[in-house]
Amino acid sequence: MIGVFDSGLGGLSVLAAIARDLPRADLVYLADTAHVPYGNKPEEFIRGRVLAIGRHLVETQGCTLLVVACNTATAAAVNELRLQHPGIAVVGVEPGVKPAARSSASRRIAVLATEATARSERLARLIREHAAQIHVDVVPCPGWATRVETLHLDGPEFLEELRSTVAPLLAQQVDRLVLGCTHYSFLVPQLLPLLDGRAELVDVAAAVARQVLRLRGHAAADAGSGRLTLLATARPERLQAALPALGLSWLARRAHGAAQQAAV
Numbered sequence: 001m002i003g004v005f006d007s008g009l010g011g012l013s014v015l016a017a018i019a020r021d022l023p024r025a026d027l028v029y030l031a032d033t034a035h036v037p038y039g040n041k042p043e044e045f046i047r048g049r050v051l052a053i054g055r056h057l058v059e060t061q062g063c064t065l066l067v068v069a070c071n072t073a074t075a076a077a078v079n080e081l082r083l084q085h086p087g088i089a090v091v092g093v094e095p096g097v098k099p100a101a102r103s104s105a106s107r108r109i110a111v112l113a114t115e116a117t118a119r120s121e122r123l124a125r126l127i128r129e130h131a132a133q134i135h136v137d138v139v140p141c142p143g144w145a146t147r148v149e150t151l152h153l154d155g156p157e158f159l160e161e162l163r164s165t166v167a168p169l170l171a172q173q174v175d176r177l178v179l180g181c182t183h184y185s186f187l188v189p190q191l192l193p194l195l196d197g198r199a200e201l202v203d204v205a206a207a208v209a210r211q212v213l214r215l216r217g218h219a220a221a222d223a224g225s226g227r228l229t230l231l232a233t234a235r236p237e238r239l240q241a242a243l244p245a246l247g248l249s250w251l252a253r254r255a256h257g258a259a260q261q262a263a264v
Contacts, residue, residue, distance in 0.1 A: 001026045001224075002212065003063030005053050008036035008149045009242050010183030011069030014093060016251055017209035018067065019228070022216065026224035028061050030262055034234035037145040038072040039114025039181065046116065050077035051084055056264045058085055061229070065216060067091045067208065071113065071181050075120035089215045094126060095180035096202040101131040103200075106173040110137040112165070113180030114145060123180070137169060145183040151245050153190060162187070166194045178202045186246055230259035 002022075004015045008031050015029050030053055032038075038046050050073045057063040066088060068074045068081065074092035082090045095117070100109045109131065117123055118140040127136050147158055169177065177199055179185060185203050192201065228251065232239040236259035243252035 001028060001061060001063045002065045002067065002216070003028050003030065003057035003061060004067040004069050005030040005032065005057065005073075006070040006182060007032050007038040007073065008145070008183070009239070009246065010145060010148060010181060010185070011067075012243070012246060012248060012251070013182050013185035013203075014067060014069035014205045014208050016248055017205040018212050019251055019254065021209040021213050024224045024226045025216065026227045028057065028063060028229040028231065030057060030231040030264070031233070031239050032264070033149075033232045033239065036149055037114065037183075038070060038076075039116045039145055040142065041116065043076045043116065043120075046073055047077040047080060049073075050081055052264050054081045054084060054090075056262065058088060061231075063088070065089045065091070065212065067093075067212060069093055069182055069208070071095060072116045072120075075117055075122035091208060091211050091215065093182060093204060093208055095123060095178045096204045096207070097123075097126040097136070097178060098130040099207075100176035100178045100202040101134055101136075104134060104176045106175040107134040108137075108172060108174045109134065109176040109178060110139055110169045110174045111178040111180045112139050112141050112144075112184060115140045115142055117180050137172070137174065139165060139169070141165065141181070141184075144187065145181055148183040148186050151242065153187065159190060162190055163194055166191065170195070170198050175199045176202050179204075226254060227256045228254040230255050231262040232259055233262055233264055236261050
């Protein structure tokens with residue numbers, strides 16, 4: 001069983017990539033909707049939630065591989081989660097600074113991130129290690145994850161906010177925009193027209209799925225029944241309803257029963 005978790009709906013973008021690459025793997029997705037979003041919360045609080053959810057997925061759901069499908073949670077606690085479960089592979093999600101830096105022709109990239117990820121040492125380290133020789137703009141995007149959570153993705157005020165965030169970056173010749181939050185994958189339809197072919201979006205969901213497949217192995221990945229269990233710490237019915245709203249009806253059909261509430 002592979003456990004995937006996030007503060008809310010954002011990690012569904014990672015779950016979908018894993019489900020495509022491992023169609024027979026048994027999966028469980030846990031959304032910590034009682035505490036969403038993580039991006040505006042203290043690191044100590046986020047760390048406590050990550051460790052509690054990790055214990056629940058391992059001890060209650062029988063997961064043998066964990067995916068922290070949240071940039072903020074990865075930055076705050078992935079190392080502690082690995083120490084808590086030394087016999088279990090843990091895959092984190094980090095902004096795609098490395099591929100963006102490697103592919104940028106203008107040598108100018110931007111990272112769109114939650115407030116917590118934007119100020120994290122983990123992101124600063126990624127930039128030092130992989131983008132020290134180019135210009136990097138780190139852009140906090142408060143409220144974007146909440147927009148995805150509430151499925152309010154296309155109101156005129158929000159579209160203007162997206163435009164006012166992206167336009168100055170394009171004017172500065174930024175040609176790679178890193179999606180530094182898994183929620184932002186669901187804003188691609190709104191962001192792409194604003195780029196007008198002048199820049200590319202960099203998402204890491206597919207890379208995370210490849211890493212899961214590498215750790216799991218093809219034989220183990222093919223051994224399951226393709227079962228998906230959906231869990232949420234509050235209002236699980238909203239998690240269930242969000243799948244078709246986010247274009248993931250095919251994933252909803254893989255679910256084993258309705259989403260259930262998890263006491264974590």
